[in-house]
Structure formats: C-alpha cells, structure tokens
Amino acid sequence: xxxxxxxxxxxxxxxxxxxxxxxxxxxxxxxxxxxxxxxxxxxxxxxxxxxxxxxxxxxxxxxxxxxxxxxxxxxxxxxxxxxxxxxxxxxxxxxxxxxxxxxxxxxxxxxxxxxxxxxxxxxxxxxxxxxxxxxxxxxxxxxxxxxxxxxxxxxxxxxxxxxxxxxxxxxxxxxxxxxxxxxxxxxxxxxxxxxxxxxxxxxxxxxxxxxxxxxxxxxxxxxxxxxxxxxxxxxxxxxxxxxxxxxxxxxxxxxxxxxxxxxxxxxxxxxxxxxxxxxxxxxxxxxxxxxxxxxxxxxxxxxxxxxxxxxxxxxxxxxxxxxxxxxxxxxxxxxxxxxxxxxxxxxxxxxxxxxxxxxxxxxxxxxxxxxxxxxxxxxxxxxxxxxxxxxxxxxxxxxxxxxxxxxxxxxxxxxxxxxxxxxxxxxxxxxxxxxxxxxxxxxxxxxxxxxxxxxxxxxxxxxxxxxxxxxxxxxxxxxxxxxxxxxxxxxxxxxxx
Amino acid sequence: xxxxxxxxxxxxxxxxxxxxxxxxxxxxxxxxxxxxxxxxxxxxxxxxxxxxxxxxxxxxxxxxxxxxxxxxxxxxxxxxxxxxxxxxxxxxxxxxxxxxxxxxxxxxxxxxxxxxxxxxxxxxxxxxxxxxxxxxxxxxxxxxxxxxxxxxxxxxxxxxxxxxxxxxxxxxxxxxxxxxxxxxxxxxxxxxxxxxxxxxxxxxxxxxxxxxxxxxxxxxxxxxxxxxxxxxxxxxxxxxxxxxxxxxxxxxxxxxxxxxxxxxxxxxxxxxxxxxxxxxxxxxxxxxxxxxxxxxxxxxxxxxxxxxxxxxxxxxxxxxxxxxxxxxxxxxxxxxxxxxxxxxxxxxxxxxxxxxxxxxxxxxxxxxxxxxxxxxxxxxxxxxxxxxxxxxxxxxxxxxxxxxxxxxxxxxxxxxxxxxxxxxxxxxxxxxxxxxxxxxxxxxxxxxxxxxxxxxxxxxxxxxxxxxxxxxxxxxxxxxxxxxxxxxxxxxxxxxx
Numbered sequence: 005x006x007x008x009x010x011x012x013x014x015x016x017x018x019x020x021x022x023x024x025x026x027x028x029x030x031x032x033x034x035x036x037x038x039x040x041x042x043x044x045x046x047x048x049x050x051x052x053x054x055x056x057x058x059x060x061x062x063x064x065x066x067x068x069x070x071x072x073x074x075x076x077x078x079x080x081x082x083x084x085x086x087x088x089x090x091x092x093x094x095x096x097x098x099x100x101x102x103x104x105x106x107x108x109x110x111x112x113x114x115x116x117x118x119x120x121x122x123x124x125x126x127x128x129x130x131x132x133x134x135x136x137x138x139x140x141x142x143x144x145x146x147x148x149x150x151x152x153x154x155x156x157x158x159x160x161x162x163x164x165x166x167x168x169x170x171x172x173x174x175x176x177x178x179x180x181x182x183x184x185x186x187x188x189x190x191x192x193x194x195x196x197x198x199x200x201x202x203x204x205x206x207x208x209x210x211x212x213x214x215x216x217x218x219x220x221x222x223x224x225x226x227x228x229x230x231x232x233x234x235x236x237x238x239x240x241x242x243x244x245x246x247x248x249x250x251x252x253x254x255x256x257x258x259x260x261x262x263x264x265x266x267x268x269x270x271x272x273x274x275x276x277x278x279x280x281x282x283x284x285x286x287x288x289x290x291x292x293x294x295x296x297x298x299x300x301x302x303x304x305x306x307x308x309x310x311x312x313x314x315x316x317x318x319x320x321x322x323x324x325x326x327x328x329x330x331x332x333x334x335x336x337x338x339x340x341x342x343x344x345x346x347x348x349x350x351x352x353x354x355x356x357x358x359x360x361x362x363x364x365x366x367x368x369x370x371x372x373x374x375x376x377x378x379x380x381x382x383x384x385x386x387x388x389x390x391x392x393x394x395x396x397x398x399x400x401x402x403x404x405x406x407x408x409x410x411x412x413x414x415x416x417x418x419x420x421x422x423x424x425x426x427x428x429x430x431x432x433x434x435x436x437x438x439x440x441x442x443x444x445x446x447x448x449x450x451x452x453x454x455x456x457x458x459x460x461x462x463x464x465x466x467x468x469x470x471x472x473x474x475x476x477x478x479x480x481x482x483x484x485x486x487x488x489x490x491x492x493x494x495x496x497x498x499x500x501x
Numbered sequence: 502x503x504x505x506x507x508x509x510x511x512x513x514x515x516x517x518x519x520x521x522x523x524x525x526x527x528x529x530x531x532x533x534x535x536x537x538x539x540x541x542x543x544x545x546x547x548x549x550x551x552x553x554x555x556x557x558x559x560x561x562x563x564x565x566x567x568x569x570x571x572x573x574x575x576x577x578x579x580x581x582x583x584x585x586x587x588x589x590x591x592x593x594x595x596x597x598x599x600x601x602x603x604x605x606x607x608x609x610x611x612x613x614x615x616x617x618x619x620x621x622x623x624x625x626x627x628x629x630x631x632x633x634x635x636x637x638x639x640x641x642x643x644x645x646x647x648x649x650x651x652x653x654x655x656x657x658x659x660x661x662x663x664x665x666x667x668x669x670x671x672x673x674x675x676x677x678x679x680x681x682x683x684x685x686x687x688x689x690x691x692x693x694x695x696x697x698x699x700x701x702x703x704x705x706x707x708x709x710x711x712x713x714x715x716x717x718x719x720x721x722x723x724x725x726x727x728x729x730x731x732x733x734x735x736x737x738x739x740x741x742x743x744x745x746x747x748x749x750x751x752x753x754x755x756x757x758x759x760x761x762x763x764x765x766x767x768x769x770x771x772x773x774x775x776x777x778x779x780x781x782x783x784x785x786x787x788x789x790x791x792x793x794x795x796x797x798x799x800x801x802x803x804x805x806x807x808x809x810x811x812x813x814x815x816x817x818x819x820x821x822x823x824x825x826x827x828x829x830x831x832x833x834x835x836x837x838x839x840x841x842x843x844x845x846x847x848x849x850x851x852x853x854x855x856x857x858x859x860x861x862x863x864x865x866x867x868x869x870x871x872x873x874x875x876x877x878x879x880x881x882x883x884x885x886x887x888x889x890x891x892x893x894x895x896x897x898x899x900x901x902x903x904x905x906x907x908x909x910x911x912x913x914x915x916x917x918x919x920x921x922x923x924x925x926x927x928x929x930x931x932x933x934x935x936x937x938x939x940x941x942x943x944x945x946x947x948x949x950x951x952x953x954x955x956x957x958x959x960x961x962x963x964x965x966x967x968x969x970x971x972x973x974x975x976x977x978x979x980x981x982x983x984x985x986x987x988x989x990x991x992x993x994x995x996x997x998x
Contacts, residue, residue, distance in 0.1 A: 026550050029527055040724055045780070049739075053520070227537055
C-alpha cells in the first residue's frame, strides 16, 4: 500500500477493531467466567467500550478518507479495493442512524431481554408485549433512516444478511415449504424411530473428553482454541488465532456433541480467515447465513453422517458402554437423524428446523408490515405451528416466548439460520466435486482435506466480497434451495420406506 | 452533588475507569485463559485500550473542569473533595509526561521484558544490560518532566508509594537493617528447623479444594470471587464485586497455600472499598505499600500464626494424611515460619525477605544516581547478598536476573514490599487494641471480625486520602518500623533459644 490515505484508514479501522476485540473478551468473560457480582460494573464497561468503538468508526475523518479513496483504483479482488468497499458500506450504514436512535434501540433491547426471561418463565406474553411493540416502533424509525426499500423488511434483513432482499428469501423459503411439509408428513407416517438410548445419564467429564478428541480430529488445538461450558452455547473470537467455543454438557443426553460441532463450524470459519485481513473489518465471516452454513456443515453434513459415526461410534460406545453397548451403529445413526415435529426450535431436527424458521420469517414480516398486531402474535404463532408442523402449542413459553431474539429487537435475524442450511449443501456439493466422496476419509477419522478445501475456497475470503459474490465464487452459482432439498430427501426418505 | 462540573468530571473519569476495567479483563484473560495463539491480537487490543484510557484521562476538558473546581468548597473527608483532590494529582502527574515519552517507556519496557526471560534462562546478564541502560536513561528523562526533587529516586518512588520520600524509606529500612541482620544471625546459629515434610507430593486438586475452604472462611464467595491457576500469582479486579485471585498449585510443596492467602489479602482490600467510590479513581487500594500490608496480613499475620493452624492444621493433616499424618502441629508451625537466608526473594521467609528488598532499594538508588554502572550491577548485587544474608550467589539467574521488575523499567517498586510488612503490623496492633486478642477467634476458624474491622477502618477508604493520611487515620500514627521489628522478635526469637 502506497496511498497514505489508505494507510491511515487501515490504522483507524484497526483501532475500532481493537475495541471490538476488547468488547468480545468482555462478553465472553461475562458469559463464561465472571462471578455474578461483576454484572453491574461489566455492563458499564461493555457499554463504554462499545460506544467508543461506534464513535471512532463514525468519526468524520473516516468519511473524509473514504471520500478521497476510490476502490476502482485497485483490482476488484485486491485487499485494498475490498477494504475501501466494505468500510464504505459499513460507514454509510452506521452514519445513517443517529446516535440517539442507536442508544434508544440498545436500551429497549436490554430492557426487552430483561423482561423476556421472567415472561418465558411464567409463560406470560402480556408482560413482554409492550417491549415487542417498543422494539418494532424503533425498527420503523430505523428503517426511515434509509432510502425507501422494496419492502420494509429488507432493511432489517440487511443487518444480518447484507445485500439480500426479502423477496429472494421468500422464494427460497417457499420452495423449502413446498418440499418439506410433505416430507415431514411422509416421515411421520413411516412410524417412530427409537431414540430412547440418547436419553439417560451421561457423565459430563466423559462428554468433554470425547468432544475434545472429536474437535482435535476436526482441527482444534490448545494453541489456538478453547472449549468452555455455558448455558446457551456460542462461539466468539477475541483475536486472530484465538477461537473460543462454548457448549453445554447436559447430564441427561448427548446433545452437547452436536452443539460442540455446530460451534466448531462457526469457529473454523473465523479461524480460516486469511491472516492478511487480521485487524481490519474484513477479518470475519461475511454474513450470518454463510456462518450458519458452516456450523451446519460440521454439525449435520459431517456430524450426522453415517461415515462420521463409522469412525466415532465405536469410540462413543466405549465411552458410554452401559448406555450404548447394546445399540448398533445403524440404530444410533437413525436416532441422531430422527425427524419429528416438535415445539422448540433449538431442539428441532435437521428437517423440521426449517419450518420453525419459516414461521418466524413470515410472522416478522406480518409484524413489521402491520398485518399482525403484537397482541395477536401468540394466536398467529400457534396457528402456523399447527399448519406447518401439525403440533399444538400448549403455552406461550413453548411457543412465541421460546426465543430471545425478538425481545432483544433482533428482527431479520431468523431467516439466516435456514439460509445457512441451504447454502451448506451447495458448498458441500462443490467440495465433493473437487475432492471426491468424503465417506472413506470420514470413516478413517480424516477431516483435514474438507477443512482445508473450505478454508481455501471460503474461509480465507473473510468479508472481502458480498455474501452473494462469495457464494457465487465458492459454488459457481447463486443461492439455490434445490441441492439442500435433494440432500434431505436422499438422506431421510429411506427412513420413510 | 449539585455542581454540574463535578458531575461532568465524574462522567469523564468513569469512562476512563471503564476502559481500565476493560484493560484489566484483557490482562487477566491473557494470563489465565487465552490460548497462546491469541498473543499478537491481544497485544494490539490491549495497547489500544490502554492508550485510549490515557488519552481520555489527559484530555484538556478534564484539566478545564479541575481548574473550575475547588476541593476546599467541600468537607475534606467528603467524596467530592477527595475526587477533586485525587483526580487533580493524577492529572497533573499524567500531563507532565509527553505521550511520546510514555510510548518510548512502554516500548522499552516490553522489549526489556522479552529479553529478560531468555537472559534469566541462560543466566546471561550481558543480553539484558542494554535494556536496563535504556530503561534507566528513560527514567532520567521521566524525572526531568517534574519539579526538581530532593532526590532523583523520589520521583520514581512516587509512582508506587505516592507522596513518600526516599529519605523516609531509608530511615525505616536502616532501622530494619539494624535489627534484622543480627536477628537473622541469631536464628541461623540456633540450628536448623526441620521442614522436610513440606516437600513431597501434594495432589493439586486437594490443594485447590483446601484453599477454597480456607478462602471461604476468610470471606471468599463464588458470587464475587474467582480462584484460578497461573505461573506467577496475582490478583486483579475487573469490577466492583468481581475479585480474581490466581495461585500456583505446585505438585511438590504447599507454597500455594501462602500464595493464595497473600492474593486474598490484595483481593479483600479491593473488595472492601466503599461501594460509593465505584467507577471513580478512588475505588482501589491507595498505594502498593498499603496493598502489600494487607496481602502480608492475611498471608503472614493470619496465615502463619499458631492460632490459625490450631484450626486448620487438623484439616490439612486429614487432606494430606500420608505426608503430614505424623507431623505434629508445633513442628508444622515452626516449619512454615522457618527463617533461613536464601537466594530467591519470592521464596524467602518473613524475615530475610526484607533484606532482599533493602538490597534492591539501595541498588536502585545507586543506579539512578550513577554511583553504580549497570555493567557493575551483578558484582554489587553479589557483594550485598553476602553482606546482608551471608549467601554466595552462584550465577546471575539466581542473583540480579531473578526478578522481572527492572527489565520492565519498574524502578521504585521494590521498597513497597517491605513497607507493606512494616505497615501490616501497625494496623494489626491497632485492630487488636479494638477487638482484643485474635487467637481464640482464629482457633475457631473465625476471621470475620478482623476482616470487617479492616474494611471499616482501611479498605472502605479506597484512595480518598493519601497513603500517609490513611496510615495516620487507621493507626493513629505515621509509618513506624518498631511494631514490625517487635513482632518479628517476639514471634521468632524463641526459636533461637
């Protein structure tokens, strides 16, 4: 880099990046390590660091530097062009919204979250209702800060899946709905699969040890990763080469194995971002959809595959001899792939999960477009649950109150989960074209070639290109639901035979 | 508070305090949790946060607010007067030093620290020498930023023991030297105390569990404290009610017990600072000497007392039956109070420890006044070790290279360790005057009254007053070596009989 303006820009966004890393450590520590007594001081410290990061990013100097820089002076694929392009887009979005509104949104979000937990606990929607109304009202004011979109929801979606339009998501989800509703019915009619052996007593230390062995096969090392316990698992990266996974070793089932692989997928995406992007806004996954595609790849495409369990199941049996000693590999494989409509999104199987998302996506649009009043949300929720999954919602705790996202104002977030599923199989198929079938490798416990292919083709790109450009570059085509639906059918339809 | 200038000052220093808390978390995490791969990103994030904290503190607005405020408008003891007074002093010191010099000092300190570890490893003083010279040169430039002091060393000392003069420390240390050198000789002539049973195999998990029981008796709770492991134990507080102790459970001895009580003493001081001072520069211990007085109180005055072990020794025996089952309480008590001149400061006993400090204090002055050249430092070190402790230094790793302080530029820090010893007994005697003898309480495992007395009389004050004022208020007299020397004689002289 020779342009001093570009050097200066890099310095300034590097400073913002440092503050964001500090925020990340504060957040991780709060969730994983902090004694409860530290809550108040931490809330203040976190708010100050986040505010300073925002102030530093929207500083006029960054705007002036961007005015004086032209991405067209550099090769489109270059670091320089990407840095200018991405920073410009982030800057324009960030400066559109007055700091007062940002403050109000953060405050309403914190209050909503505080109200959510007791509301869920007591299954009392009415106590959360005013917070949802306030959050929605603020989202309308937020939307007004931008040029008029095709659909109001576009502006919200853009915060999680940049550049994507609501109409595009709708088209994909309509395809999914059309295919999955009958598939779920077929699978339901085929009779119950026995998964009773997945419930019982599972020593948590043994789960931890098995999970670490598994992660090490994937590419985890103590040199660059951590695995800790928390109630709601998440992944975060306080720095390049410092990847923190969390999981929840439940004493009575084996769900932690899949949660751990899920978080590994998020972690390995961040881990694989090219070193040259470190310390810039380019150094992370490009969208929540792409991120979820990788968590789902490692959790489902790898971690619920037959060949994966060919290698790991004997080891798991040896670890939990009394619970699994008499369960054969095929029975275990079918159990961890059991499809069954249920009430709770985060416990849902690979197929019905998508319907939970589609329901939320549709209701979010209804809310933001004023077609459904917040007061009527539980009723709409319950009706759609019946329509899409055939289940009756007994109370709001197990219905509309189950997730924290809306309480925190996170409208537009949910669709990225199902988009991730769709994208995961597109990328997977492309990797298989290059590398050949994975089964033999997985059966030997070898995952390095897959991981390195993903790093080379996806992870290293970070945020250099838009999500759409990234998908196009990795897969050779735009986002497309067909491979995913085909994958589900091929994998699961035999169970219905 | 009604003066808006004071409110504004509180807001600004609160912001600085938030950044310092973020720094604290980054530091703790780095030492205790971070995978090694995170080092580079962490170094950058920490530097940025520390720099912003400094920039925000030396901002002209704070100076203008201080110009418009007068501590004399408030009662001397009030929060308001203290906040103005302390902030003014901190601000005047911080703004005296040009940011470039601060940067150079930080850089030289980091380089010196990096050079120290291999220099110590290979016992090669020559590789550290240029760094010490550079650090000293920078300290001279630092000293020049201030009004001419009585002695150059005054300016360095002030960073660790505010308002104290070199001459005052010298007077105290001369008294110590006069009393301790003969006492150490007497104790040496009295013959060897058997402490062989303190060395052996001690299960680390059992040490941890015993330490936690002990700490809980002192006042530790999971609600507000943590205890973690690290190579070089330290205490840090990322927030009011978030006290983090670290210790080192060595597999082959019980030194961790004393290290843990030592760090508890630091922690309980911070824990006891009055809640009303939280988020301001007043919310911490007032000087390193006072801080050390509390770590030494809980490590030595409590933790090496007969009555303490009357309660805990049966429990320790039960924990380490095979190692201690046949060792009686008195033998154990004498072993953990064994006085024996040795090479390494951090492993030294309660008495000889002071001589390690006095040696360093004297050499620091020789260096800064140019009476000893850095190149001649090992020779001077070894001569003083012989003179004060009668030991021959076999190599620089066990001599002048053993501590990291000078490599990091920390000249003026060491004397606070021995000052802490001196102060600890002054405060202890005052507490005993109020509460009566502690022995019966300690024998029952009761430490609450002592802790609460210390909180009420010392901890809650935080930095509201100067260290000298604080000592005067707590003990009714200025700093004085006599009680400490008397305590050592009374406790240890019988061993020489």
